[in-house]
Amino acid sequence: MNKQNKPTKLLMKQPLMRRVIIATVPCIIASIYFFGWRSLVMVIVSCAAAFITEYLFVRKHNEPVSEAVFVSAIIYALIMPPTVGWHVLIIGIIFAIVFAKMVFGGFGRNVFNPAMSGRAFVYICFPVALTATWAPAAQGLFGALGMWTTVISPDAITAATPMALVKAGQTVPPALLDLLIGRIPGTMGVTSGIAILISGIYLFITKTANRWIIITLIGVYALLNGLFSVFNVAGVPGALPALLGGGFLFGAFFMATDPISAPKTRPAQIIFAVIIAICTLIIRTFSVFNGGLMFSILLANMFAPILDFYFKQRKKKEQPQNKETT
Amino acid sequence: MLGKKKTKDVVLDALWGDNPVFRQVLGICSALAVTNLVINTVVMSVAVIFTTALSSFTVSLLRKYTPRVVRMMIETLIIAFYVILFDQALKAYWPDMSRSLGPYVGLIITNCIIMGRAEAFANANPPAISFVDGFFSGAGYAIVLLAVSVVRELLGMGSILGIPMPYFSTGLWDRWIIMVMPPGAFFTLAIIVWILRSVKLAHEAKIQGAKK
């Protein structure tokens, strides 16, 4: 009742974004299970920092804060290593909201996926914090449910993620089962294939995420990886491990399908997904970076507006002609 | 450039009202390239001030004899002359600095601020005031660049002018690697321009409010 008296509400109601937030729950649970309660606090801190940042911007125009900001913040936190310092976490999310979202005019006008931009920023800014140390996943039935973090002593930190090891060509990739369950070192919320699949199916069925992008992206990426591994290209582990490793599924379900930065027309969406798949494979296989999917999504984001523009123009051209002929 | 401007107005315009970097957004290329270390920026700023001041002076000196058709060529010639002079001097007497600035000293020739001042001011004003205008336009550029470089070196390397700063050079500070890379300059420059413009807008609003 009080709300009506206020000029605007604090939050903008966005059912689509709420569904995405619900979909992240399995991933958050998995990250707590494997890496301890610090993960949950990281998600909350990230959300708080993101909310405050956006609030400071929209306050001037008396506008509500978009709920999408929590989606960005949660996704951003889930793609951080579980050991990452608080300052890194906060700087990244503030950067993401200010430079990837608010400078473009706020919700609905951003070109780049904010979570990915934030991650790319800290990835380049703090390479050591983001790539050098990884917490091991907790073992046992109850996982890390009784722990704050799995890094009990400095020795417990492992050197590399499965993705990095495959790239270095030093060990065989971990067993598919481990990849599927997610009991491996990696970024917080994206190690567990099962949790992501549960979320993904929810997003898919409720039509929250664009189905065309998901199907094309996963299909093309699997196909390309399969082909490459048949020809024994070094560093390509094969279709299935590639799909399950390095947070690819998470990226495919949650980030490539971001309704704001992905294209809106169907042919554009398909081309968009193909660009991501190809770039990811190239960057993961031939470059020095491991964060292939991250850079690919940002690259493809750049093409989204012009793809949309092209297909919309073409449609406009076709329609009058059709009318004439019929 | 109608009528004669007072020296004080020229100086204030060059430094603040019409600052080449944050008002006219000129000379951005070098602003990005040489601001990773304060010392590089200082030398670069000296080079730009030297060139804008003297080239404005020379252009103004020759303005009555220069035919309009070759005006731009003469200006470029004069600018290039001073830049090469500076570059050669640096190579001979401060080789380390010359090496770390790389091609950017030579690229001052293409710095739009200098050509802009020659075209917009020196062509129509006497030598002395042109010299002042060139000098302070260069200084206006230098101030913004120095601000960018202080932020970048402090956050990226934990030092200023190579001197380790308390807190920032200790383990407590996680160095921002992106600040030593070119993208760091984009963000820093953008934020500084943002702040300065907001201050300027607020200032102007205040003046207008007072007038009413």
Add this chain to the structure above:
Amino acid sequence: MAIKEKAWYPIVFMFIATLFFSAILIAFGSFTRQRVQDNERIAFERAVLEALPIDLPLKASPPAIHTMYLEYIKDSTDASAGALRYMKNDSLIAYALPLEGPGFWAQIRGVIGIAADKKTITGISFYEQNETPGLGGEIVKQDFRNQFIGKLLADKDIPLEIRMQSVLLDESSVHAVTGATQTSTRLGRFMNDQLMQWLHAMKETN
């Protein structure tokens, strides 16, 4: 002002102006040329001395460097396959092999010192590089360069590997500069190519 309207005036004016300014530049250029060349020479000589097991004072003056260089360093011969030789009392102590290759931004030029056994590294130094300060630029720092001293060239395709921080070291590998993957990869590539070439050439001639 009638003269200003003549058709030939702009051409003559331009010609005279160009002549005047170029003359000054050429005069200044020839005045400093010797100094510029000396600077480049000294930078190279310092790099050679730094790569070798020679006690070079940190603030050695250019003339002192030049004297030391003339005293110890002998030109390459066919038997040294392009490497300079460090001689003391007529016996060969080490080779100094100049290295050159593409870095992240521009060409990197340096010198690597190899003891007379053609196996032990005595040091590495760089006299020309334009890598990102604080990242790739760190290759000129002692922390990075000191790692090389005492390493052994391996009998493999990659005699002296530059490894990521996360990978353990052995007697013929060093750690890359943290965060400067590009510089390290490229440096590693051309350094090893040129070391391999040199080792091959040495085997053939001796």
